[in-house]
Amino acid sequence: MAKTHHTEQPALVEGVPVSRLHGEACITCGAAGPPLVPAGHVYTEGRDGGRLGWAVVACPRHREAR
Numbered sequence: 001m002a003k004t005h006h007t008e009q010p011a012l013v014e015g016v017p018v019s020r021l022h023g024e025a026c027i028t029c030g031a032a033g034p035p036l037v038p039a040g041h042v043y044t045e046g047r048d049g050g051r052l053g054w055a056v057v058a059c060p061r062h063r064e065a066r
């Protein structure tokens, strides 16, 4: 996990679009339509080595998957 490059974007969970981290779509499948329910938090590694917590949501099919 070499993270030596510099970027102005926050470090994200691998392969997860930022819209899902922002709670705009299901964290698992990306469904954006309601009803979306709270699905806890996911954490990403910040550029300074700290952790960023994101409150995410899930569609009814995936709310129990996490």
Ligand SMILES: [Zn+2]
Pocket: 026, 027, 028, 029, 030, 031, 058, 059, 060, 061, 062
């Ligand atoms: Zn889903």
